[in-house]
Amino acid sequence: MNNMKKWLIISLFISIISIIGVMFYTLDPQTLESIRNIRLEFLLLALCLHLLSYLLWGLRTRSMCKFLGFDVSIPRAVEIVTSSTFLASVTPSSIGGEPLRVHLLGQENVPVGSATAVVLGERLLDGVLILVSAPIALHLFRGVISISGLNTLVVMGELLLSLTFLIVIYAVWHPHHTKKAFNYVIHRVAVITGKADSSRLERLTDKLDMVIDDFHSSMAFFVTKGRKGLFFGSVYTILFWIVEFAMVPVILMGLNQPPAIVISFAAQVLLMILLVLPITPGSSGIAELGATSLFSLFVPVYLIGIVVVAWRAFTLYLNLIVGGFVSFKILKDTEYLKDLMK
Template sequence: MNEGSIDQRKIKKGLKYSLLVSVIALGLLFSLTINEETLMKIKRVNSVYLLLAIVINFLMWVVGGLRIKLISNALGEKISLKFAIKNFLVGAFISNITPFASGGGPIQVLLLHRKGLSLGKSSTVIIVQFVMRLLFFSILSPLFFFLFSDLIDPGMIPEEIFDLLIIFSLSISAIIIYFIWKPDKVKVLTERLRNLKFLQGLMKSKKANQLIDRLYQEMEDFHESLWQLTKYKKSSLLLAAFFTIIFWVLFFIIAPVILLGLGVKPYFFRSFIVQTIFYLIIPYMPTPGASGAAEFGFATLFSSFVPSSLVGLLAIVWRFLTFYLVIIFGGVILFRMIAKSVLKRTG
């Protein structure tokens, strides 16, 4: 994959679908919750808090970029904070328009590689921050779920299904972390897959073997870089973990600040707990950018302590700051990169 071969049609298709589903979901939420109180709150909204929410959002982007820069520097690679922030935004943009947020990581690796980092180091930067995200939610989510279950109300979602979603998400996270930490197990799993009759034809093809060999090499390069980090750069890893915590704290503050702007109680702690559970589950939603599931899931969880007349309005403002602004800024940066790449080839 390279900038010249990025299928812009697929990007635009994913973008259209993601935006369409999101707009429909938000429209339905707003139409179902709007009343006189909603209109009154809109008229009396405190713009200072909304401006603060925007500032927090931008600061969160900077922290996201700092984390990428820090891990890159720890691997002996120097990148600017400006590029790191661009890398973060482009990755977030692609994540928001691909199912299971699957496209964000690969394009971040691509951009880092084109900046001069080896594929192994590029992968390490992105995988390390990915693992830290998994650890953050895998540790806090069950802790909050058991200690503060009285503050978590799944709303319209049946409790049995909600509990299954949490168990499923934690299980997937644990499996991913295990294979990242023990890459040799990937080889064991691959060899077992080779022996399955219905996969033997596919696994023996030249293309499949080339992909498998490349996967092995990338995993070995990644593990070597990760080993160097854990042995010689523990302080950098701790700082990256610290920035991961700061990133999500900033992210989770946005919704309560919006509530302050709407003139209601912010519920900072409860909001933090609910969003931690929410963002453990949401990456495994199959729609691009989790559109639809994100809007309704957010509204459902917040409806237990936010006035029903404001849930739709809250979801709209929150989604604009955390989703649409990323789409705008990340999309502009990516398409400018593609345009510059095209100009270089044709020039």
């Protein structure tokens, strides 16, 4: 629990310091006037959009489980994905949310391998959509990204997404090699820690082999007989990101600015690539500074700080509040969370 608190404090500290810095350099009398004239109904709409994204995410998880032959109710699926947003917000690349979703799907009688296939399948669908959209976004920002100094980070993010995609494809295509690689790593760690002769080691490797086989079967099913699950997962993925990206145009309308839908969507695609980089917990600092650089291309300077604060309030702070509440109060799964963060 202490480790969880540490990551939470670090994430919030970096985020708050970054926001203070952005506000310091962009605050002027026009900013205060815009705040006085803000249209709260649009901020409420942005809040509703983010809450709707939880539902779409849950529907995606449910549909992919359903076509693997496992029935997860809509409310439970929404609880599972919502609870994972807390850990995702305090771990680099949001990676902490995936193990928790696998664990909670396991409580719904979804085998670990199948649950892993669903969770990684969702991550891959997100990655594919962002990778496909990235060339269009880069075209819209041609000649600008190099000036802002984000081009190197964008390329690194794309490479990391592509590498992850290739590794998962290889793991699915060659499960035997994947098992050998994992077993080698586990045995090396066991030798270093002096537990190479432990009976638990053999049980662990046997269980891991079963999980990999199950994962392979589930992913193979998705691309053969379970293509409907992949199709509906793709539809929900597109809807999810449209709703998430729509928050920035709505925030702009709340500040009495043009929504700039196309360019704001393109900026957020590039921003999502930056957030893939495992640099800080919850991508704090990277998100605020990256958003400041990209949003400055279509948002007046005196409003950049307000837009970034509002956007981050929904994408980080709301996730911490809602995800934390669901994890600790509704799911009552604190013991697992403690173990996960050790």
